[in-house]
Amino acid sequence: MVKASALYIVIIIALVIGVLCSALIVEAYFYKMQYQKKFRYEALQNNLSSGINILLNTGDTSYLYEKTFSLFNGTADSVSLKKIPWGLYDIGIVEAFIQRDTIYKTFSFANTVDSAKWAALYIIDEDRLLSLSGKTTIRGDAYIPKTGVKAAYVDNRAYQGDKRLIIGHTHFSEKKLPDLFSGRLDQLNSMYAEPHENDSALFKKDTIRQSFLLSTRFINFKKQVQTIKNINLNGNIVLLSDTAIIIDSSAVLNNILIFAKSISVKTGFHGTCQLFATDSIAVDHNCRFNYPSCLGVLRFSKVNATATQAKIVIGANCNIEGTIFTYEKTETALKPMIDLAKYVKIKGQVYSQGILKLKDSVEVDGSIFSSRFLYQSSLTLFENYLINIRIDSKALSPYYLTGDLLPVASKNKKILQWLEAN
Amino acid sequence: MNSKIKGSTIVEVVISMVVIVTVFGIAMMILSNVLRFSLSAKKLRAQAILWEVMLKTEQTKDNTAQTFTIDDFRVEQEAKTYNDNANLIEIHLVAYDRNQQKVSELQKIIVNTND
Numbered sequence: 001m002v003k004a005s006a007l008y009i010v011i012i013i014a015l016v017i018g019v020l021c022s023a024l025i026v027e028a029y030f031y032k033m034q035y036q037k038k039f040r041y042e043a044l045q046n047n048l049s050s051g052i053n054i055l056l057n058t059g060d061t062s063y064l065y066e067k068t069f070s071l072f073n074g075t076a077d078s079v080s081l082k083k084i085p086w087g088l089y090d091i092g093i094v095e096a097f098i099q100r101d102t103i104y105k106t107f108s109f110a111n112t113v114d115s116a117k118w119a120a121l122y123i124i125d126e127d128r129l130l131s132l133s134g135k136t137t138i139r140g141d142a143y144i145p146k147t148g149v150k151a152a153y154v155d156n157r158a159y160q161g162d163k164r165l166i167i168g169h170t171h172f173s174e175k176k177l178p179d180l181f182s183g184r185l186d187q188l189n190s191m192y193a194e195p196h197e198n199d200s201a202l203f204k205k206d207t208i209r210q211s212f213l214l215s216t217r218f219i220n221f222k223k224q225v226q227t228i229k230n231i232n233l234n235g236n237i238v239l240l241s242d243t244a245i246i247i248d249s250s251a252v253l254n255n256i257l258i259f260a261k262s263i264s265v266k267t268g269f270h271g272t273c274q275l276f277a278t279d280s281i282a283v284d285h286n287c288r289f290n291y292p293s294c295l296g297v298l299r300f301s302k303v304n305a306t307a308t309q310a311k312i313v314i315g316a317n318c319n320i321e322g323t324i325f326t327y328e329k330t331e332t333a334l335k336p337m338i339d340l341a342k343y344v345k346i347k348g349q350v351y352s353q354g355i356l357k358l359k360d361s362v363e364v365d366g367s368i369f370s371s372r373f374l375y376q377s378s379l380t381l382f383e384n385y386l387i388n389i390r391i392d393s394k395a396l397s398p399y400y401l402t403g404d405l406l407p408v409a410s411k412n413k414k415i416l417q418w419l420e421a422n
Numbered sequence: 423m424n425s426k427i428k429g430s431t432i433v434e435v436v437i438s439m440v441v442i443v444t445v446f447g448i449a450m451m452i453l454s455n456v457l458r459f460s461l462s463a464k465k466l467r468a469q470a471i472l473w474e475v476m477l478k479t480e481q482t483k484d485n486t487a488q489t490f491t492i493d494d495f496r497v498e499q500e501a502k503t504y505n506d507n508a509n510l511i512e513i514h515l516v517a518y519d520r521n522q523q524k525v526s527e528l529q530k531i532i533v534n535t536n537d
Binding site: 005006007009010011013014017018020021024025028032039042046049050053054056057058071072074077 | 473
């Protein structure tokens with residue numbers, strides 16, 4: 001016997017409809033939640049992008065301390081901006097938040113090159129000829145003394161380069177190099193002058209990664225000579241020393257700053273860092289500094305007559321991508337020197353306030369600003385001779401960015417490297 | 423052919439009808455609410471259009487106030503200097519539908535490269 005049981009059937013149908021309705025509600029809820037999340041994320045990205053544009057295009061110092069504000073005076077457009085001077089460059093920290101959602105980006109930024117000031121070569125006018133010999137190539141605009149440039153026969157070698165001598169426009173140089181930007185120099189000087197909180201616990205680990213969202217970790221070795229080895233240092237870290245720092249090839253340095261009296265880099269080192277010394281930087285052969293790195297010797301205080309010559313010595317076969325510069329606030333008789341050994345390759349800029357000593361087969365993709373060149377053969381010392389040197393400003397990447405310290409920097413700032421994001 | 427079919431009583435049928443009508447009524451209410459409160463395709467489309475317009479404005483550097491029509495939407499673009507900084511322009515885009523109702527808006531600060 002089959003029962004009609006209309007009530008049972010209705011209850012089952014009602015249950016099925018109930019389940020379908022519940023599924024519909026849950027689906028609609030999750031869809032809305034996910035879409036709102038996506039919408040908030042897009043709005044955050046939009047605000048983040050606006051914040052980055054503000055940071056890149058505001059020249060004043062108002063963002064040296066973290067500043068949180070509403071972009072358009074709305075309820076969902078809060079951003080937090082901060083700028084940290086980081087050696088030759090700046091670090092930007094931008095956070096955008098809506099309710100409990102936050103996204104952030106940290107990046108380094110620098111200036112584009114001002115094409116009106118850019119030159120492959122700038123040698124000051126000391127009423128000396130610039131002589132070229134061997135397979136020397138200068139490609140790009142050049143600022144040369146009024147006495148001009150000529151081909152020369154040196155060490156039994158004639159000039160074998162392009163007949164034009166300089167492949168580009170030539171201009172007359174001044175008696176002095178264009179000045180470095182004093183604001184950036186003051187900021188670099190403050191790293192030596194101001195006391196910093198010392199974080200000595202760092203060397204108990206083999207890897208230290210400090211986010212730029214956190215405060216900078218300063219490690220001050222004071223008067224103790226320290227060798228940096230078997231350690232990976234990454235990010236917002238500054239090493240300071242009143243004496244020498246030795247960097248071993250086993251050290252992995254990424255975006256950190258080092259300020260010391262003298263810095264010695266051992267053979268085979270690879271890394272990205274900015275080194276600043278008051279006396280000397282010595283880089284052994286076969287080292288590689290990736291972009292954006294910097295080697296700079298800075299003398300802010302007046303030195304006595306017995307002080308050693310400020311110098312940067314780069315060993316053979318080194319590759320340096322970034323900037324090498326010397327600066328002396330008060331000129332001394334013993335001019336600061338940059339000494340580049342054989343087969344050194346530089347992608348970037350060399351700014352030598354004093355002497356630039358070059359050996360055979362040095363290649364510079366970028367520019368050289370120098371007061372004087374020096375070439376030493378086994379017997380003779382030649383002044384303002386370029387022998388078997390290649391300087392090619394066109395070979396530098398069009399995306400190359402320079403620090404505002406150097407006189408070729410334009411006012412436009414662009415992102416150099418993305419560092420952190422979520 | 424010996425099986426018998428027992429018919430439902432009138433009371434059972436009435437109760438069943440009441441229950442089924444109530445359940446259907448509730449289901450329809452839920453459905454209409456879900457449809458009413460879910461995101462409209464129109465709004466999504468307007469947002470996508472504003473993003474595209476903003477991207478084009480950034481690329482073409484066309485930082486002028488203007489109105490244009492895309493699909494069924496009228497998009498109004500306003501541009502003004504941000505915080506007296508000549509390097510920065512605040513772009514405000516608003517999308518209106520056929521009934522001149524505001525559907526979506528988007529604001530962004532972009533770099534002024536007209537200088």
